[in-house]
Amino acid sequence: MTWKTRASRTVYDNRWIRVDEHEVTGPHGDGIYGVVEMQQPAVFVVALDDDERVCLITLERYTTGLSIEVPAGGSDGEEPLVAAQRELAEETGLAAREWTLLGRMNALNGIARAPEYVFLARGVEHWAEASAASRDEEGIESVRWVAFDEALTMISDGRITDGETIAALAYAGIRLGRFA
Numbered sequence: 001m002t003w004k005t006r007a008s009r010t011v012y013d014n015r016w017i018r019v020d021e022h023e024v025t026g027p028h029g030d031g032i033y034g035v036v037e038m039q040q041p042a043v044f045v046v047a048l049d050d051d052e053r054v055c056l057i058t059l060e061r062y063t064t065g066l067s068i069e070v071p072a073g074g075s076d077g078e079e080p081l082v083a084a085q086r087e088l089a090e091e092t093g094l095a096a097r098e099w100t101l102l103g104r105m106n107a108l109n110g111i112a113r114a115p116e117y118v119f120l121a122r123g124v125e126h127w128a129e130a131s132a133a134s135r136d137e138e139g140i141e142s143v144r145w146v147a148f149d150e151a152l153t154m155i156s157d158g159r160i161t162d163g164e165t166i167a168a169l170a171y172a173g174i175r176l177g178r179f180a
Helices: 080-092 132-138 148-156 163-175
Strands: 004-013 017-026 029-038 042-047 053-061 065-069 072-074 094-106 115-126 140-147
Touching (some): 042 053, 042 094, 053 080, 053 148, 065 163, 072 080, 072 163, 080 094, 080 115, 080 140, 094 163, 140 148, 148 163
Parallel strands (some): 042 115
Antiparallel strands (some): 004 017, 017 029, 042 072, 053 065, 094 115
């Protein structure tokens, strides 16, 4: 059965998200469906140093508390690659010589339209100090490097729980031949 939208209205809107409520007919019959729409795509960066260690940040999320993640953020109207380069620099003070688009994904596609781009950054070098104001604004508590295999262990033992970070590391693992 194909979903049919009978009516729609925006119930919330700001510069980051819009929430629409739809009167729908779907497999279950008639009902209401709420959809969150991100105003801009997001970008995620799996940055690897020459020893194939992954750059991870630890930050405080309002919704879930302490979280270990790859550098990421909104594209703010920029092309995804430009946004990824900016996010890596802002959050970590790093730059990379080589950038590869690993793929595109959708976050929470059961309730949201939230396109995301995942990049692999290699040839990473310290470029500048991430500004204290930027890190404070983001709630970033630390930036650290861990072996790629350790990052996978952190997923399996529950230290990394952020879905987009898990997916970004999976994209990188596939590209790097770490698993098929």
